[in-house]
Amino acid sequence: MKKIKVGLGTCGISAGGELVFNRFKDELLKQNIDAELSETGCNGMCYEEALVEIEDDHKSYLYSKVTVDRVGKIINEHILNNNPVSDWIIKSENISKEADFLKNQTRIVLRNCGEINPTSIDEYIAKNGYDAIQQVLNKSTREEVIENIIKSGLRGRGGGGFSTGMKWKFAYNSNSEKKYVICNADEGDPGAFMDRSVLEGDPHSVLEGMMIAAYAIGASEGYIYARAEYPLAIKRLKIALGQCYKKGFLGKNIFGSRFSLDIKIKEGAGAFVCGEETALMASIEGKRGVPRLRPPFPAVSGLWGKPTNINNVETFANVPWIILNGWEKYAALGTEKSKGTKVFALAGKIKKSGLVEVPMGMTINEIIFKVGGGIKGDKKFKAVQMGGPSGGCIPASMGDLKIDYDEITRTGAIMGSGGLIVLDETTCMVDLAKYFLNFTQNESCGKCTFCRLGTKRMLEILERITDGKGKESDIGILEDLSTKIKSASLCGLGQTAPNPVLTTLKYFREEYEAHIYDKKCPAHSCPSLITYSISEEYCKGCGVCIKSCPTGAITGKKKEVHLLDNGLCIKCGKCFDACNLDAVIKN
Amino acid sequence: MFEVKINDEKKEILNFKIDLINKRHQSGSLIGLLQSAQDSYGYIPEKVIEYISELVKIPAADIYGVITFYSQFRLKPLGKNIIRICEGTACHVNGAKTVLQVLQDELGITVGETSEDDNFTLLSVACLGCCSLAPVMMVNDETFGNLTTDKIKKTLKNFRSKHITEAVHEKN
Ligand SMILES: Cc1cc2nc3c(=O)[nH]c(=O)nc-3n(C[C@H](O)[C@H](O)[C@H](O)COP(=O)(O)O)c2cc1C
Ligand code: FES
Numbered sequence: 211m212k213k214i215k216v217g218l219g220t221c222g223i224s225a226g227g228e229l230v231f232n233r234f235k236d237e238l239l240k241q242n243i244d245a246e247l248s249e250t251g252c253n254g255m256c257y258e259e260a261l262v263e264i265e266d267d268h269k270s271y272l273y274s275k276v277t278v279d280r281v282g283k284i285i286n287e288h289i290l291n292n293n294p295v296s297d298w299i300i301k302s303e304n305i306s307k308e309a310d311f312l313k314n315q316t317r318i319v320l321r322n323c324g325e326i327n328p329t330s331i332d333e334y335i336a337k338n339g340y341d342a343i344q345q346v347l348n349k350s351t352r353e354e355v356i357e358n359i360i361k362s363g364l365r366g367r368g369g370g371g372f373s374t375g376m377k378w379k380f381a382y383n384s385n386s387e388k389k390y391v392i393c394n395a396d397e398g399d400p401g402a403f404m405d406r407s408v409l410e411g412d413p414h415s416v417l418e419g420m421m422i423a424a425y426a427i428g429a430s431e432g433y434i435y436a437r438a439e440y441p442l443a444i445k446r447l448k449i450a451l452g453q454c455y456k457k458g459f460l461g462k463n464i465f466g467s468r469f470s471l472d473i474k475i476k477e478g479a480g481a482f483v484c485g486e487e488t489a490l491m492a493s494i495e496g497k498r499g500v501p502r503l504r505p506p507f508p509a510v511s512g513l514w515g516k517p518t519n520i521n522n523v524e525t526f527a528n529v530p531w532i533i534l535n536g537w538e539k540y541a542a543l544g545t546e547k548s549k550g551t552k553v554f555a556l557a558g559k560i561k562k563s564g565l566v567e568v569p570m571g572m573t574i575n576e577i578i579f580k581v582g583g584g585i586k587g588d589k590k591f592k593a594v595q596m597g598g599p600s601g602g603c604i605p606a607s608m609g610d611l612k613i614d615y616d617e618i619t620r621t622g623a624i625m626g627s628g629g630l631i632v633l634d635e636t637t638c639m640v641d642l643a644k645y646f647l648n649f650t651q652n653e654s655c656g657k658c659t660f661c662r663l664g665t666k667r668m669l670e671i672l673e674r675i676t677d678g679k680g681k682e683s684d685i686g687i688l689e690d691l692s693t694k695i696k697s698a699s700l701c702g703l704g705q706t707a708p709n710p711v712l713t714t715l716k717y718f719r720e721e722y723e724a725h726i727y728d729k730k731c732p733a734h735s736c737p738s739l740i741t742y743s744i745s746e747e748y749c750k751g752c753g754v755c756i757k758s759c760p761t762g763a764i765t766g767k768k769k770e771v772h773l774l775d776n777g778l779c780i781k782c783g784k785c786f787d788a789c790n791l792d793a794v795i796k797n
Numbered sequence: 798m799f800e801v802k803i804n805d806e807k808k809e810i811l812n813f814k815i816d817l818i819n820k821r822h823q824s825g826s827l828i829g830l831l832q833s834a835q836d837s838y839g840y841i842p843e844k845v846i847e848y849i850s851e852l853v854k855i856p857a858a859d860i861y862g863v864i865t866f867y868s869q870f871r872l873k874p875l876g877k878n879i880i881r882i883c884e885g886t887a888c889h890v891n892g893a894k895t896v897l898q899v900l901q902d903e904l905g906i907t908v909g910e911t912s913e914d915d916n917f918t919l920l921s922v923a924c925l926g927c928c929s930l931a932p933v934m935m936v937n938d939e940t941f942g943n944l945t946t947d948k949i950k951k952t953l954k955n956f957r958s959k960h961i962t963e964a965v966h967e968k969n
């Protein structure tokens with residue numbers, strides 16, 4: 211029997227996956243066709259959604275960009291007549307249009323994403339799911355588990371990069387009747403979606419990782435703190451939790467052992483700072499999510515004052531694989547100090563925007579050009595932003611940099627959680643720094659003066675610069691404020707907030723100078739610093755720009771060159787986008 | 798004893814949630830309670846704050862502090878259709894500013910406001926998690942990606958005409 215799998219991650223659904231799924235369902239029913247229809251998570255190729263995979267006799271055919279209109283033909287030709295529609299297939303035995311995207315990846319965290327039905331615990335079990343926890347319960351002492359994780363070299367994927375095994379050891383060493391394990395699924399970095407995809411595509415792997423951690427440190431209660439903006443991830447987690455309880459994988463005496471564990475979901479309520487571990491715990495306790503000073507670290511005094519181990523979604527998803535395959539195999543991947551793989555969310559000005567998992571140590575250029583297919587519209591690669599609001603921009607000239615925690619930190623950016631935003635020549639670096647400062651300024655909880663007021667002052671200066679009103683002293687003030695905010699803030703938010711400004715000042719200082727001294731935006735992006743005009747050479751007088759202009763700044767008769775009045779122009783850029791003849795010029 | 802006007806069904810939802818409270822950690826349920834209240838009402842009415850305050854024994858002022866800390870909570874009702882525009886990094890570098898401009902021009906409101914006919918509320922979010930389709934907006938539960946000025950106008954038009962058909966239905 212053929213099996214039809216429709217990709218229904220958030221990306222798949224927004225590309226119309228649900229409509230495709232329903233059409234398949236209707237048609238199968240109407241024509242009384244014997245085929246299995248199921249949903250699956252995102253396989254990382256968000257740029258090819260909606261994806262449909264048809265499995266037939268252990269052969270697989272992956273259809274891309276499937277629309278409702280294409281379903282009929284796929285059913286008629288492929289399902290009913292064994293005649294795959296090769297034009298629409300991107301991967302099968304003989305077709306491999308996306309070989310580069312897949313070939314260069316090593317999938318550990320994403321091992322099941324896009325493969326199994328995330329709402330079926332049996333499909334997870336069929337992929338050796340829950341074998342690791344059973345193996346641990348039957349054969350390993352708690353100390354051995356911790357030792358294995360330490361030796362694997364796994365470092366926290368939530369941004370900090372602290373040794374996961376060491377963290378477990380600290381929590382293990384804390385004496386207490388009650389301990390907690392927490393999964394940080396708050397993923398607040400705008401432009402990152404790794405954790406969401408894992409939770410949507412393979413929630414059981416995260417639960418299993420939590421169970422192993424709980425066993426190792428001696429916790430009996432667990433929480434998953436999930437972002438409220440991820441309704442689908444939360445839904446699938448709830449289903450997975452329900453299945454675990456039903457099968458006896460959670461609750462009292464798991465798998466007949468003496469180990470008991472309960473896991474609950476807590477929904478966040480929209481605050482970036484709640485991704486910080488101490489703020490997160492305050493939020494679980496029902497308070498305002500304000501960070502506190504460490505030490506004491508959560509391993510000593512965490513949730514409700516009890517020893518607590520907190521790890522990121524991706525960190526946990528690695529754990530069952532390491533237990534089953536051995537720490538040696540994991541440690542064999544990556545660089546000297548950064549082992550294993552890392553999942554990156556490729557987005558921005560890149561051709562193949564989606565989710566990729568590569569061994570640590572791959573270079574930036576390899577990820578962008580080999581895996582990601584290069585820059586959209588074949589424009590010039592300018593920089594890559596890593597680590598979101600806490601990170602920074604690494605210029606194209608450093609594209610051969612090997613990605614590992616320490617190499618990235620040396621550039622002034624950070625590995626962060628894995629958002630990789632690719633920028634091209636049309637991105638203004640001052641504007642980007644302003645964008646992030648606006649974000650951190652908004653999300654600062656307000657506890658530390660430097661973070662609360664310092665980010666605000668920095669934002670004002672950046673606004674002034676992009677408005678063409680920058681002063682000569684501004685760069686100096688920005689640098690001064692940056693050092694002070696970094697040293698006088700209590701939590702990671704303030705300590706890293708100036709990074710986007712510092713890295714752009716380091717690598718793109720001339721852009722700041724052009725804004726301040728020449729009142730020019732080299733990327734032609736800041737509205738106050740550009741003017742529009744109409745080319746006499748290219749304008750055919752079609753009138754499209756006249757229609758698009760909201761202020762009536764463009765005039766001209768049909769088939770005659772149009773004229774743009776700069777006095778009326780508000781620089782919205784609508785005419786620039788509307789013109790198909792490249793006759794509107796930005797300067 | 799309360800003069801809170803909460804209909805029984807909704808009160809039940811709240812009471813049900815209270816049952817779930819872990820007795821030792823009463824305060825831990827506050828955010829969940831507020832979330833369920835907002836699910837029922839679409840926002841958090843003042844009366845509900847008083848009601849919850851009695852139930853969990855936390856002063857109303859502290860609850861207000863929690864509500865205003867988290868961006869998810871609203872103290873005012875929303876319009877019929879909720880538009881969430883993504884202001885994430887991927888969307889920002891792919892022209893989210895233009896999308897916002899077009900929406901504001903079309904609706905005559907800025908972020909956080911509700912149109913006069915109560916038809917649309919415009920909100921912004923940090924990332925909708927479908928960065929590969931940037932720039933993105935969500936109308937109610939539907940995601941719209943690769944937005945252009947035309948696509949936005951068409952989408953709004955569809956929702957407006959839906960509104961009109963519904964209004965006609967109601968009259969009939
Ligand atoms: C402002 C701020 C936001 C954070 N956001 C997240 C987040 O969204 N997800 C996450 O896993 N860690 C986040 N962290 C890191 C956590 O504090 C913590 O280090 C992490 O959850 C530990 O897990 P790991 O060791 O597995 O990385 C954030 C830290 C700061 C300072
Ligand atoms: S940045 Fe807009 S969806 Fe992620």
